[in-house]
Amino acid sequence: MKNYAIVTKELTKRFGDFIATNAITFEVEQGEIFGFLGANGAGKTTAMRMLCGLLKPSSGEAKVAGFDVYTQTEKVKQSIGYMSQKFSLYEDLTVKENIRFYGGIYGLSNQQIKDKTHALLQQLNMEKEAGHLVSSLPLGWKQKLSFSIAVIHDPSIVFLDEPTGGVDPITRRQFWDLIYEAADRGVTIFVTTHYMDEAEYCNRISIMVDGKIKALDTPKKLKEQFNADSMNDVFLQLARAKS
């Protein structure tokens, strides 16, 4: 039997008369890189907040890392990592202080924090910058650091909400190296992006339009299905079809 990191069934969220997320059903396998795409306002953020245990669904079911998003939200939060473009490290704390702070938040012991700090600085090649304020780091380094901190408690799933916006093309690709590496270790990656070339790096992709999942498959199969050269074409066909 397959091991699922995320399972949803008819997951729905209403705000008054407005249905932000409309009965979405999908599964994400453990260790998969899953791209969660959609136009602005398609309902991605709402869906993601429900999966992170931050927003109670109106109806439907969802399990994340085996935990129920209605009744076990604390367990869900402990099992996931989260990073967004806006999610910021504390700019006026040093690199090391940020690591210690988030390690503490996630309940790691002092010894674990010490070990993690060492391993993480070495992996990021940032040992020299350990005592530097985060505000002094280039944007690309901040992003790599915030990704590493998002997985400091070894979550089985990490949610990345537009992690690469505004980043230069080399740093953007180095960031994806980190994503690949984590997936190779078996971490499930749930990622949103507006860069359609990045959609190609995912194992599977879902595309949301007006609150519903309109397509879900591997990039290769989606391109075949829509007779398109690139994921950008697929996206334009789907998202434009609505109006």
Add this chain to the structure above:
Amino acid sequence: MLPIVVENIHKSFGDVKALQNISFTVEEGELFGLIGPDGAGKSTLFRILATLLLADKGTASVNGSDVVKDYRTIRSQVGYMPGRFSLYQDLTIEENLNFFATIFNTTVEENYDLIKEIYEQIEPFKKRPAGKLSGGMKQKLALCCALVHKPKVLFLDEPTTGVDPVSRKEFWEMLQRLKEKGIPILVSTPYMDEAILCDRVALMQKGEIMMINTPAAIVADFGKPIWAARADNMYHLIRDIRAFEGTDSCYAFGEYLHVTLHQPVEELKDHLKAHKGLIITPAKAGIEDAFMQLMQEQNEAV
């Protein structure tokens, strides 16, 4: 009289060199793109041209007026859409537009032909406060407000950042139509794929212009053969190609990797023969390939 002339502009904030020796011109009716990531200096340059910030060194003129001496003239002649949404959130669409028209001593009716096409798309929501609009609608309203006084030059600072591909495409279609009306446009973007929609572009990184040219010429100048590679396990493929001694660069590009080599491609194929589903074919360079190559040269020069 050229719409925009920038000569040897420098600007620092403390130790940070935001702009270094920036020079370029924008021709009549041209759509000119500033292409670069966050921190390239794009917004600083816009603020200098919009007369909101003084340069440390150098000169610039907009429509023949100097950005320091003639700042009042410039302010009445340009349309400026800043990177951060800066309309009044608690005024409606209609109220915002009327407000900006009044500020510039004009009326919405007077220049309606210029904004008609864009305004009609948001008109059904004209009684809605700007703060309650979707990203795409905010962007259209901001463009209308920047155009309502019929500016002689249009400045658009990252109008498509964080916007989905559909809205981005629509926005660029609007820009093309504005360009056809003869308005010179200076637009910035971090999305490399948008460069090809400009007449000419400046590729910017860390406060410097690395290259100015037409998108076609930049791509034609790339000068090295590029190979597109893929295999069943892309992560292992990247690692193995980077470990190959003949590799100059290897980056992910959508479903393929783009590879440049200083050894024959046959040797790379031999090095990778254990990979399942391996495909290596010649590829064409894009703006992003050129940008990354220039970035590497810039980094090596430091």
